[in-house]
Amino acid sequence: MPKIWKEGYFMREIGVGLLGLGTVGSGVVRMLQDHQDKISSITGRRLVIRRVVVHNPDKPRSVDLGDIPVTTDVADLIHDPTVQIVVEVMGTIEPAATYIKQLLMAGKHVVTANKDLIAQRGDELIELAVDKQRDLMYEASVAGGIPILRTIANSFPADQILEVSGIVNGTTNFILTQMNQKNMTYAAALKQAQELGFAESDPTNDVKGIDAAYKMIILTRFAFGMTLSLDDLRVEGIDSVRLEDIKQAQSLGYTVKLIGTSKEIDGKVSVEVGPTLVANDHPLAGVQNENNAVLVVGAAAGNTMFYGPGAGQLPTANSVVSDIVSVTQNIVTGFTGNAFNNYAHEAALAQDEDSKSAYYFALKLRDIPGQLLTLTKIMTETEASFKQLMQTSSDGDYAHVVMITHKISLAQLKTITAQVADLPHAELLASFRVLE
């Protein structure tokens, strides 16, 4: 009998398998290798990587796997009895979803960083995990290095969360920061972000707000216990933000950020993602570059904010490893199979009439008499009013006008924008939310 058996091999070790070995996967391997002792002192178990499955085993890797077998067939993980926890960092919806289901069915616990998957297919995977009494955790899926999901689940269990808002996409925050600090246009800032590796060659998911929307779907599940699909959200990206808007916002005391907001209004929930003018003394205004931050407003806790790197190899790997440690602790206590978020609550979506905010409008008006009067009429008829109205420039033919409204509903906003679109001599250049 081998020595390791005598020392209680199957008792004291937890076998980990990896599905994918890209940037985050390599970071997870490094952290498990480097911090073995600290993890053992906390969990009472040794975490041992037993097997890695990748698409291309010949690709050079940045970590030394020693003699850990690297193969290409997920069945190798599914059927390896020495693997208890599988880390899915391969990305994609399919085949990742199918693989995770097979792993859960085979009795593995799963940790994933795959936000698209959790946002779109989370419900069925979570249900299967609970059914099989297996853990499924995904801290790294939202705001990379910020432990926001575990914090909402563990630290607000008795509080009524009123709002979760934040900067949850590092790429767009980097681009907006460059535009803001260096007077760059959107196109120039995007190009720079791509060169520096902060934006992908096809940046659509980031700049259109889709990535942020997926994260808000996951945050909404934790904060309000309800499941949404992408169609339930109002989503606007940053590709429509002009340098002029950013400068105008600056001169009024605001910073333009891509803000995701999920909030309760009279028992209904409203979720949106869009460019937003954030008052400079608001804690989200100072979140720069690729960093993320999530503001949680609790009826009891008040305003709390959690700030940190939104992505990056090691921050994301740290979140994955905190999940692995948490699963390990559950294995030790024999208490696996509870949903990562076990707060479920039936709630309806708020209507356009319920959801209120101040708005910034930028308009281009033909420089002929009566244009401002027409605009003011539209506002009055919609029962909307403005705090500030300024003509910012005029070239003789066209005048540029900026307006900040008092709080209006989404329904009023839609009426105003539709009516302005019908005006023969006016063009609406931007309409962004304002966060005081």
Next chain:
Amino acid sequence: MPKIWKEGYFMREIGVGLLGLGTVGSGVVRMLQDHQDKISSITGRRLVIRRVVVHNPDKPRSVDLGDIPVTTDVADLIHDPTVQIVVEVMGTIEPAATYIKQLLMAGKHVVTANKDLIAQRGDELIELAVDKQRDLMYEASVAGGIPILRTIANSFPADQILEVSGIVNGTTNFILTQMNQKNMTYAAALKQAQELGFAESDPTNDVKGIDAAYKMIILTRFAFGMTLSLDDLRVEGIDSVRLEDIKQAQSLGYTVKLIGTSKEIDGKVSVEVGPTLVANDHPLAGVQNENNAVLVVGAAAGNTMFYGPGAGQLPTANSVVSDIVSVTQNIVTGFTGNAFNNYAHEAALAQDEDSKSAYYFALKLRDIPGQLLTLTKIMTETEASFKQLMQTSSDGDYAHVVMITHKISLAQLKTITAQVADLPHAELLASFRVLE
């Protein structure tokens, strides 16, 4: 047999007792009453307040306790078999420590918000709790409403924490914010804070940095696994901060904050609390009024920051209730008795030579030739150098001089201040750390 028994009375309810019913205690009662359903949906148990022990039972209370018995003898809690979790919110070191020991010995789990107690007597209480396989949790003891302890314990288990810094005292941050924003002197800002209830009539513990030091002792235990006493810390309060320092800092791009810092330097740990010039683009610079924030720097996670109310009835009560829920979950899984922080690590304190920082000096020099030369000589002989040296004012007799150094060690700082103190024509008005 009563109906409740048939429905599984002892199975499905968890009995809670309160020791103390002041501001925080009343908040805990309100939260347990108001959010019963959410807590039950998460824990699978009903939390029921069974008994309250207070010093003066006739004092009017802001919460309706219904027919919950209120008595004055802690023995009533100790011997009540229906109470499993006791919330200690009476304050004081003694008799609180003795009571908590008796409660743990009697098999109760304990949740406390008492930072002085945990900082000074935490070790023996934690040891007793682990010995008796009972939970002892104290999230509310640091930074009131910010779930920082649970976050460090749960979300950085595999990371190597390099530094924990923060604004952990709301009273002093409120005073410094008033001085900064309203050009108030320290004395005037303190008076206002007292009138608004942000400072106590005897503000010593807050303004001298003692309260912040206790919190740094607890944070150090979580971040570095080591136990310190107050004597191990370098502590300076805000009562020496002049409005002139605040204005001077502003003009140089800094905000003066009371910062607690615990950091690792080559395997040794250095902990200090003192007024600090924080660069305006540092995330801690924007933390205003009574808010707190803790910056955690992890080797993997990078810079993360946790921001929120540092005190207040409901934020603090929310932290207490999150502990109660956590203990309840441990009772359900049968896995109680693990220390709240189970990271322990032998580490030495850093020496004065190891601990380096930039410093701000404010000096008053007799306006006679050669004074600046003398000062420069002291710096040169100490192998210190400065980034900036400015004469800020002169009344003919005295010149005021401000200096910001490059990084120097605490040993160099002490040499410089001792030598300046010996100069016949110079007075050192302030020497504060600088955080870039």
